[in-house]
Amino acid sequence: MRKEANIILAKCKKDQLYGIRIEKRDNDWVRTWAFALKEEMAQKEGFDKTNFTGNFYTDEEYPGCPYCGAKKCFVCGKCGKVNCYESGSRVICGWCGASGKASNDGESIDVSGGGF
Ligand SMILES: [Zn+2]
Ligand SMILES: [Zn+2]
Numbered sequence: 001m002r003k004e005a006n007i008i009l010a011k012c013k014k015d016q017l018y019g020i021r022i023e024k025r026d027n028d029w030v031r032t033w034a035f036a037l038k039e040e041m042a043q044k045e046g047f048d049k050t051n052f053t054g055n056f057y058t059d060e061e062y063p064g065c066p067y068c069g070a071k072k073c074f075v076c077g078k079c080g081k082v083n084c085y086e087s088g089s090r091v092i093c094g095w096c097g098a099s100g101k102a103s104n105d106g107e108s109i110d111v112s113g114g115g116f
Pocket of ligand 2: 076077093
């Protein structure tokens with residue numbers, strides 16, 4: 001069976017960049033690995049161009065963010081990029097600065113306009 005895998009970029013709250021390896025299983029993406037990454041490297045490899053659609057799950061083996069250890073992340077409702085999710089109902093996107101309320105599963109946020 002051929003595996004389809006990709007690397008997507010994510011940001012930790014301290015503005016640290018990292019890559020997440022995602023693997024396609026059925027029609028969903030599963031996060032299987034995370035590693036620290038430098039911005040120049042990400043651009044060189046084209047990781048910043050990766051797009052994905054479908055649901056986004058965490059594998060049991062997923063080690064979490066290399067900086068803060070967070071296993072959950074959220075996808076910003078405004079710019080569509082991935083950030084570490086820390087517990088608490090309010091999240092701020094490290095990419096575009098949008099803030100919003102995290103949904104219960106911590107996988108996505110709704111960003112309402114205004115205030116920035
Ligand atoms: Zn983190
Ligand atoms: Zn954003």
